[in-house]
Amino acid sequence: NQRVLVTLNGHPLRRGLLPRADGSRYLLFGQLVCRRLGLRVGDTLRVTLAPDPNPDQVDLPEELAEGLEAWPEAAAGFARLTPGRQRGIAYRVDSAKRAETRLQRAMQELEQLARMG
Template sequence: MNSSITNKTAEFTGFLHEAAGPMHHYVIVVPEDVCLVFREGKGAVRILCSINGAEEFPCALNPRQGGYVIISSKQLIKKHKLAPHVAFNVRVRSDVHDGLQLPEELLEVLTQDDHFSFEFEKLLPGRKRGLIYYIRSAKTVDTRIKRSLEIAEKVKTGSLHGSKQND
């Protein structure tokens, strides 16, 4: 873990912008002075973000056309009732876990299953983030447990969609 990213925070007024390109989606353009607080090299930087003081969610500062943006999912737009070109407050801070903070349910399965733990550690960070997001997106504890157990089985058997053994 990089100790230089532990306490970085920033706030700014955000706006939802339609992104140009083949896929229809929206982004929050991040002001350059905010980006300078977090930038340490090339590529995306993992951060935690809060919109209008709501619960934080993991995301990234993604490079786009000489600047940086936060990609806005349909769920994020709906949850926070965002509309294009309408101002809202954005608070960002460094994600010292790099988007890899484990949900309790997944952590419990990893603790109880050495084989799964070993195989999970071999996954690339982006794959882990995707699985963590999938588990966190469940609304109930029971569903998060069910998803954690399903992922454990698929990782152990190499049947996880996109795994090298499955390709």
């Protein structure tokens, strides 16, 4: 995936342009993004795109970032993963609606990462 910086109605996001069979590319915004930005079907969007100068950068939810900082073994395991796998873990934690669920998911991921470290 070609990584891009997207501004969606003024909100910055990092995304990958997904390929189509015909060679064109598209962006996908799931329910989580739409819900957080208050988007509804039929809304008009202002979108800007630019190449991501740091395509391997992963935006971490607070629960995961704090856990990695406090747990060196988990941080070592996380560092061994590809950026795509890191994004997947970050998304799993960040996609939880409730704070308790986010924390629980972060702990599950950190425990697995520590075993890898």
